[in-house]
Amino acid sequence: MWNVTSTPQPDPAALPSALDGAQIVVGAAIIRHGRVLAAQRATPPAAAGRWEFPGGKVDPGETETAALVRECIEELGVRIGVGGRVGADVPMVNGAVLRLYLADLLAGEPRALEHLEVRWLSADELDSVPWLPADAPLAAALVPHLTG
C-alpha cells in the first residue's frame, strides 16, 4: 500500500525562494542563553535607530538558509546555524515579505559591522527597543523561545 508519509518532502528553507515574485527578506533570531540578538539599523535615514533582526534580501537563486548565513557573516562577523521558522510571514510596505528563522551562534562573537549597535534581549527586554514595524509581531512570537 502506498504510504504517503514516506514520500520525501522538500525542506522549504533549502529551496530557492519564489513566493509569487515577492522579495523575501530573511531575519535571524539568534538565541543564546535565553536572549535574542537585536540589531539597530544605521540606514536608510527613515529606518535608522530602529531595531531589527540581522538578515536581508534573499538573492535570486539563493536559498533562505544561505542568505541568512551570508548576511550574518557580512553584518556580524559570525557563523550561524539556521533552525525552524518563527511566526508568520509579515508583509512590508514595499511589497516584500519578512520571514524569521531561529538560529544558533556557531562561531564568533557578534559585532555591529553594519549596524549602530547589537544587543542581546531577554523576553522581558523585547519591548525596550523600537523595532521596525514589521518586526514587532515577530519579536512577540519569540517569547516562548526565550527561556533560561
Ligand SMILES: Nc1nc2c([nH]c(=O)n2[C@H]2C[C@H](O)[C@@H](COP(=O)(O)OP(=O)(O)OP(=O)(O)O)O2)c(=O)[nH]1
Ligand atoms: N534585514 C532585515 N531587514 C528588515 C527587517 N525588518 C524590516 O522591515 N526590514 C526591511 C529593511 C529593508 O527595507 C529590507 C531589508 O533590506 P536590507 O538592507 O537589510 O537587506 P540587504 O542587505 O539584502 O539589502 P541591500 O543593501 O543589498 O539592498 O527589509 C529585519 O528584521 N531584518
